[in-house]
Amino acid sequence: MNKKILLILILLLSFVLRFYKLGENPPSLSWDEASLGYNAYSISTSGQDEHGELFPLARFIAFGDYKPPGYIYADSISVKIFNLSEWSIRLPSAIAGLLMVVFTYLLVLELFQSKNLSLLSAFIMAISPWSLQFSRAAYESNLAALFNLIAIYLFFLSLRRGSLYLLSTIFFIFSFYTFNANRIIAPLMLFSLSIVYIKTLFKNKLWLIVSIIISSLLLLPSFSYLKSKESKLRFQEVSIFNNLNVIETANDWIAKDGNTSFSKIIHNRRILYLFDFLKHYSDNFSGRFLFTHGDVNPRLSIQEMGELYIWDLPFLVIGLYLLYKHKEKGLLPIMIWMLIVPIPAGTARETPHALRILSILPTYQMIIAYGLYRIILFLRQKSNAKFFYSLLLVTCLALVLNFYYYLHNYYVHYPVSWSGEWQYGYKEMVSYVSDVEGNYDSIFITDSLGRPYIYFALYNKYPVNKFLQERKASRDWFGFWNVSSLGKIQFGLDDLSNAEGRVLLVTTPGNLPGSYHLLTNIKNLSGDEVFLIAER
Structure with missing residues (x-):
């Protein structure tokens, strides 16, 4: 040919x-x-x-x-x-x-x-x-x-x-x-x-x-x-170089060897980090x-x-x-x-x-x-055609x-089997909440499964200026940004007990308060519940 x-x-x-x-698999x-x-x-x-x-x-x-x-x-x-x-x-x-x-x-x-x-x-x-x-x-x-x-x-x-x-x-x-x-x-x-x-x-x-x-x-x-x-x-x-256990191990071994100069060389934390690197590299x-x-x-x-x-x-x-x-130059x-x-x-x-x-x-x-x-x-040169x-x-x-x-x-x-690992259910949850959002005074979304705000911004095609005006965001101790609310939508359930008026709640299985009426649930592709959507 x-x-x-x-x-x-x-x-x-x-x-x-x-x-x-391409847009369907992975599933989300x-x-x-x-x-x-x-x-x-x-x-x-x-x-x-x-x-x-x-x-x-x-x-x-x-x-x-x-x-x-x-x-x-x-x-x-x-x-x-x-x-x-x-x-x-x-x-x-x-x-x-x-x-x-x-x-x-x-x-x-x-x-x-x-x-x-x-x-x-x-x-x-x-x-x-x-x-x-x-x-x-x-x-x-x-x-x-x-x-x-x-x-x-x-x-x-x-x-x-x-x-x-x-x-x-x-x-x-x-x-x-x-x-x-x-x-x-x-x-x-x-x-x-x-x-x-x-x-x-x-x-x-x-x-x-x-x-x-x-x-x-x-x-x-x-x-x-x-x-x-x-x-x-x-x-x-x-990074493995932030693993303080390596330093503690090195110091412990040096102490057990009597803090000698030789022990400080062979048990140097840099050598232990090098071995750790080589292990992870070879993995x-x-x-x-x-x-x-x-x-x-x-x-x-x-x-x-x-x-x-x-x-x-x-x-x-x-x-x-x-x-x-064959000493190929490409080797x-x-x-x-x-x-x-x-x-x-x-x-x-x-x-x-x-x-x-x-x-x-x-x-x-x-x-x-x-x-x-x-x-x-x-094989073509050394064997017969049939073989x-x-x-x-x-x-x-x-x-x-x-x-x-x-x-x-x-x-x-x-x-x-792995739809949950791809955060399956967020799109369906955002679609449901967006359809009924006008019926409620406040909406609470669990953040126990990750960062829900990004899915609301994405699937609702939030104009960035509107997004910046409506969001409440802060940085945590590690430097990561947490968006705690977007308009009337609250991400995280810490203030749920203080909510007034009609409330829509999105939570996870096993965490639905008794005072809330279940509206629907969202399952992943293996049939496991991901979100429970309820109102009060």
């Missing part, structure tokens, strides 16, 4: 897998998706974020988690063109997933000069459960992974055409402004690749200098933010994570399989071995890539973490494709079974 037709078919498959029922918008969507809507309609800041460049305050601006600005275009919906909020991520298949093809072609290997790599990327999981929801990391991939592709093109080095650095900066982990990944990747290929890059010194100057200018908006205490908030929230390469269980967070994995297919395992091992054996950049990406994730308490290391894609898919491609070439095609058929059937298992679970069981 013509290779162009094959590529088109692979891209068509990629498109269907990423766009089919998570808090983060709702936050990204509302801030994108606010920017697209007024140029302000939900806190009234005009076109923020370094970060969006959002919940107080200070989101990088990249996805929100991409989303604002989507929301502006297609109106505010689950589909439009997720669209940039779906497009990113599709384009990653395209640039996987282009990068492999650049590194290995083989169209067959490029097609195989693109196909494996197209059906990757890791890529599909993150392409079908609004994940900043997925867009950042695309920018990272494009930057690396352009970097290798720049070795032949120096002017593209500037474009490569710009895409690294795009990734820097899109996901927090890429604030570390991007400079490390660019620096490491530049050091490895410094002799070639020095042949175009002018473009190196121009790239440094322009990159510095593009990074200027981030400097003051990165020095602020707000920038450290998210890092401090998840991201565990076989359990990659092949059997995946990420423990149900929003990041379907829970029934790994981030890769079990089918991939032998080809990954063989691919690594053969890349080394070194792939290894640099794979070793750098988990560094930020290694500093976090929750590991392994499919979200934080998403920019590692498509290295695994490239290695798997290389292993499979080399095996096919070897070759029989083995190829068995291999294809095994892949089809793996692929079907994933799709069946993702579309049939996953949305039902």
Whole structure:
């Protein structure tokens, strides 16, 4: 079959897998998706974020988690063109997933000069459960992974055409402004690749200098933010280096060893933190994570399989071995890539973490494709046709079974079993409350399930100026923003006992006061009650 037709078919498959029922599965918008969507809507309609800041460049305050601006600005275009919906909020991520298949093809072609290997790599990327999981929801990391991939592709093109080095650095900066982990990944990747290929890059010194100057200018908006205490908030929230148990353990061991100079060296807390980092770093390469269980967070994995297919395992091992054996020039950049990406994730308490290391894609898919491609070439040359095609058929059937298992679970069981993890029920609750809001003097919404205000702002398409006028908000001790009310709607039940007049109450099962009359309940897709709606 013509290779162009094959590529088109692979891209068509990629498109269907990423766009089919995009607005319906996952079954609801998570808090983060709702936050990204509302801030994108606010920017697209007024140029302000939900806190009234005009076109923020370094970060969006959002919940107080200070989101990088990249996805929100991409989303604002989507929301502006297609109106505010689950589909439009997720669209940039779906497009990113599709384009990653395209640039996987282009990068492999650049590194290995083989169209067959490029097609195989693109196909494996197209059906990757890791890529599909993150392409079908609004994940900043997925867009950042695309920018990272494009930057690396352009970097290798720049070795032949120096002017593209500037474009490569710009895409690294795009990734820097899109996901927090890429604030570390991007400079490390660019620096490491530049050091490895410094002799070639020095042949175009002018473009190196121009790239440094322009990159510095593009990074200027981030400097003051990165020095602020707000920038450290998210890092401090998840960092292993804030674990005081490590310091207590180190001090205890030193004391037990008599406070000697030697004990202060071998039990130094920095050494213990280093070991802790290495453990968390290596977690991201565990076989359990990659092949059997995946990420423990149900929003990041379907829970029934790994981030890769079990089918991939032998080809990954063989691919690594053969890349080394054949001294392929693509091996070194792939290894640099794979070793750098988990560094930020290694500093976090929750590991392994499919979200934080998403920019590692498509290295695994490239290695798997290389292993499979080399095996096919070897067997075609060394075995008879009957054996070759029989083995190829068995291999294809095994892949089809793996692929079907994933799709069946993702579309049939996953949305039902894990709808609660996607905050299912908020949209239905907001719709009900908004329809009857005029009948009540005050409305109380439980905040025990998270941040309900963002769903009212999102689904009611609150103009940001009206939102700012009606909200009551404050920052907690950790720096996060809490919206306690929006007009007559109170978020939290602390003042419920003082409510006067007609009151509408939204609470959780088991927490309905006896004086209230139940109007309706809202269930998730597995049939469990999420909200009870009552009046007094």
